[in-house]
Amino acid sequence: MATALTGPRTGPGESWPTTPSLLLLLFLLPPTQVEATAHRHPASEEVAFSRDVGRTSPSPACGQRHVQGKILGGVDALEGKWPWQASVHFVGFHICGGSIIDEYWILSAAHCFDRNRNTEAFDMYVGLVDLNVAGNHTQWFEVNRVIIHPTYELYHPVGGDIALVQVKTRIVFSDSVLPICIAPPDLTLWNLSCWATGWGSISRKGDTSNKLQEVQLPLVPFHLCRLLYGQTDILPDMLCAGNFKDMKSACEGDSGGPLVCEFDRTWVQIGVVSWGQGCAYPMYPTVFARVSFFSKWIHHHIENTPLPLQPLPALSSTLGAIISVLMTSLAAPSML
Numbered sequence: 001m002a003t004a005l006t007g008p009r010t011g012p013g014e015s016w017p018t019t020p021s022l023l024l025l026l027f028l029l030p031p032t033q034v035e036a037t038a039h040r041h042p043a044s045e046e047v048a049f050s051r052d053v054g055r056t057s058p059s060p061a062c063g064q065r066h067v068q069g070k071i072l073g074g075v076d077a078l079e080g081k082w083p084w085q086a087s088v089h090f091v092g093f094h095i096c097g098g099s100i101i102d103e104y105w106i107l108s109a110a111h112c113f114d115r116n117r118n119t120e121a122f123d124m125y126v127g128l129v130d131l132n133v134a135g136n137h138t139q140w141f142e143v144n145r146v147i148i149h150p151t152y153e154l155y156h157p158v159g160g161d162i163a164l165v166q167v168k169t170r171i172v173f174s175d176s177v178l179p180i181c182i183a184p185p186d187l188t189l190w191n192l193s194c195w196a197t198g199w200g201s202i203s204r205k206g207d208t209s210n211k212l213q214e215v216q217l218p219l220v221p222f223h224l225c226r227l228l229y230g231q232t233d234i235l236p237d238m239l240c241a242g243n244f245k246d247m248k249s250a251c252e253g254d255s256g257g258p259l260v261c262e263f264d265r266t267w268v269q270i271g272v273v274s275w276g277q278g279c280a281y282p283m284y285p286t287v288f289a290r291v292s293f294f295s296k297w298i299h300h301h302i303e304n305t306p307l308p309l310q311p312l313p314a315l316s317s318t319l320g321a322i323i324s325v326l327m328t329s330l331a332a333p334s335m336l
């Protein structure tokens with residue numbers, strides 16, 4: 001989660017081919033004029049998405065955090081403020097973020113699982129604020145399976161950048177560990193205050209923070225994002241957000257983490273951190289996998305994937321005892 005500490009950027013944007021003054025004007029537009037798709041969602045539909053999501057997140061309801069309020073001028077996140085945040089560890093190190101969407105499922109980015117398809121190399125952590133300190137609410141999970149979207153890398157180097165991670169045992173919900181709601185397929189994004197969270201780099205030099213960072217990122221209109229990155233780089237399964245004024249963005253290590261917005265007191269995930277050109281450059285917003293584009297796929301897999309086989313040592317030893325008793329009693333008559 002990077003914040004540019006320097007003044008106006010130098011670097012990649014200097015070679016930008018379009019009129020800088022026009023782009024600057026666009027950057028200065030207040031977030032209220034920043035639209036993302038066609039129409040505003042009527043309140044009734046907003047209720048509908050909670051109901052839909054409720055089907056896959058039985059209890060408690062998704063997107064209901066218990067810690068309220070914002071840290072003024074700060075970037076460290078309070079414990080319990082982002083209770084759906086997960087950390088993806090690879091061979092013992094944090095490499096990516098994720099979000100809890102169900103008792104067995106964490107949503108993340110496909111490219112986080114790219115380097116190794118061996119699920120045993122990954123671990124998931126939830127209820128974590130400081131990467132080095134397991135708190136009272138921290139839970140650790142092994143990975144049962146990773147489902148990567150079939151279009152990942154098919155039409156674009158990082159298109160379809162979404163992955164579903166099924167953990168081996170159930171995530172126990174508490175005030176600090178809760179699921180986020182998944183944006184419904186037709187969700188319209190308009191005039192939203194959205195937040196990205198993660199343990200990624202906090203400077204362009206690559207400094208990191210062990211404390212979970214949060215950043216408020218206004219949505220960047222799809223067409224403006226295409227103008228900035230180029231038509232072919234931004235696909236309909238992506239969305240862009242960036243804070244041009246304060247030059248804040250997601251950065252390396254934030255990938256897979258959520259971009260969430262509050263709709264009528266319910267937090268909904270609209271994006272998964274995917275990629276970007278550098279960090280905190282005003283010309284280049286962060287690009288996210290557009291969750292609404294994938295929500296049917298997400299629900300389909302959550303509803304149709306069998307739960308992991310539970311290791312039940314107590315039961316199996318009881319079973320073993322029953323079987324050996326049975327065998328003995330079956331064998332008994334022949335011995336007679």
Ligand code: ARG
Nearest residue numbers: 250251252253254255276278
């Ligand atoms: N892809 C990166 C990761 O794996 C981070 C994505 C955001 N990057 C950016 N430059 N804004 O963590």
